[in-house]
Amino acid sequence: MKAKTYSISDLSKEFAITTRTIRFYEQQGLLAPSRQGQTRIYSEKDRVRLMLTLRGKRLGFSLAETRELFDMYDSTRExxxxxxxxxxxxxxxxxxxxxxxxxxxxxxxxxxxxxxxxxxxxxxxxxxxxxxxxxxx
Amino acid sequence: MKAKTYSISDLSKEFAITTRTIRFYEQQGLLAPSRQGQTRIYSEKDRVRLMLTLRGKRLGFSLAETRELFDMYDSTRExxxxxxxxxxxxxxxxxxxxxxxxxxxxxxxxxxxxxxxxxxxxxxxxxxxxxxxxxxx
DNA sequence: TATAAAGTTTACGTTTACGTAAAGGTGAAA
DNA sequence: TTTCACCTTTACGTAAACGTAAACTTTATA
Structure with missing residues (x-):
């Protein structure tokens, strides 16, 4: 049950983006990493969301659109x-x-x-x- | 031999964009309409380029990229x-x-x-x- | 223990792709 | 002739998506 986690630089390396970008996506409500003290800890779910966000970008989605899709996907459960x-x-x-x-x-x-x-x-x-x-x- | 031409509002209506956008594209070197006095006259070639520019946008091309492709396409002849x-x-x-x-x-x-x-x-x-x-x- | 390596927040700067006036010219219809 | 409708240029404004720099903390290592 040891869930795999990632640091911000892990993800920035994997996807060839800056940490600034990752923090910005969080600020826009696309990611919600947990914290260990001050430091952000990214789960596999966060990683997938980052992937989806980047794919969305390649397809011309704005961050707001992608966020809306995420939100709806979550609220669908309700x-x-x-x-x-x-x-x-x-x-x-x-x-x-x-x-x-x-x-x-x-x-x-x-x-x-x-x-x-x-x-x-x-x-x-x-x-x-x-x-x-x-x-x- | 009466080559079909278009006014700026013709094109703005056809493609559902503003005239501002069309003039902006010209300023970025994507279109090169002729003039009748001050007024812009668009040829079929201009119209096609506008179509291609808009398609490029849908596919995530920047205007600069599209322009580069146009320029290269033209210079290929040389x-x-x-x-x-x-x-x-x-x-x-x-x-x-x-x-x-x-x-x-x-x-x-x-x-x-x-x-x-x-x-x-x-x-x-x-x-x-x-x-x-x-x-x- | 100091010094680098990675993390943080805050905040102003930048590029792209137009939006939005302002101020004016031109030609046709009422 | 004036009043539209449509055209023009000039220019400042703006939203999105980060870049960049400053100033600071935490953790690892020499």
Missing amino acids: GDEKQLEYMLNILARKRADMEQQLKDIENLQRELASAEERCLSALSEVRKREKAQRAAS | GDEKQLEYMLNILARKRADMEQQLKDIENLQRELASAEERCLSALSEVRKREKAQRAAS
């Missing part, structure tokens, strides 16, 4: 009807957002691939010409 | 070897980013779906209990 309906709405919106992002990414991937092709062929053109030039000198 | 190699590097990085985002989205979609399930079953629980309560009164 089973308030209004809350549940509200959460379902948010979930539907997020899912729509993700659908859009999927399309965006697929399109961009296609474009990046074709840009890469054009780039490579332009590059081989340049190199062919260089070679010809060297041969002629 | 076929400078260094430039081409540089662009290929950037393209590779972006593709890796997009791969990560794809994974992020797939994971989040799964989680949203399961959160929705839990939410719905919690909701039906609540309603069942309410019904029972009404019947008992």
Whole structure:
């Protein structure tokens, strides 16, 4: 039952972020580490929340949005009807957002691939010409 | 040969953004509309760039990044070897980013779906209990 | 015991991406 | 002709997400 814990620098190293960032997330209500005296002690749950927060960032979520999702997730246990309906709405919106992002990414991937092709062929053109030039000198 | 053009408010309506935003993007070098006197005239190319800029935003690109991509795309025509190699590097990085985002989205979609399930079953629980309560009164 | 290494709080600074006036020009309709 | 509606520039304001520095405590180690 020895629950694994982490120091702030453990987490900052693992996720390649500054301790300032981690404290800031706490201040924004995203993390709630326990304390040992003054020092923050992070549980596995805190670590997961940090991961989720960072993933949220990669997906364009604001910290406030992520926090809202966390809060709702927690309050879902209480089973308030209004809350549940509200959460379902948010979930539907997020899912729509993700659908859009999927399309965006697929399109961009296609474009990046074709840009890469054009780039490579332009590059081989340049190199062919260089070679010809060297041969002629 | 009558090339279609757009006014600033045309574009602001189409994309549901303010004219301030559009002018700001121009100031950041993302758009380059021609002028008729003082008034800006947007070409189809401008419109496409605006679309791409907005998509970039949805995918977490900064305006500076998007601008860099535009600039590179344009300068690719000139076929400078260094430039081409540089662009290929950037393209590779972006593709890796997009791969990560794809994974992020797939994971989040799964989680949203399961959160929705839990939410719905919690909701039906609540309603069942309410019904029972009404019947008992 | 002193000195580094890691932790803390407080607080002002910075960048990005616009928002929000203020003050004015231009052309068409009433 | 005046009154809209739409355009312009200039410029200060702002929210989000940290960066950075100062000043201090606690713990480990030489």
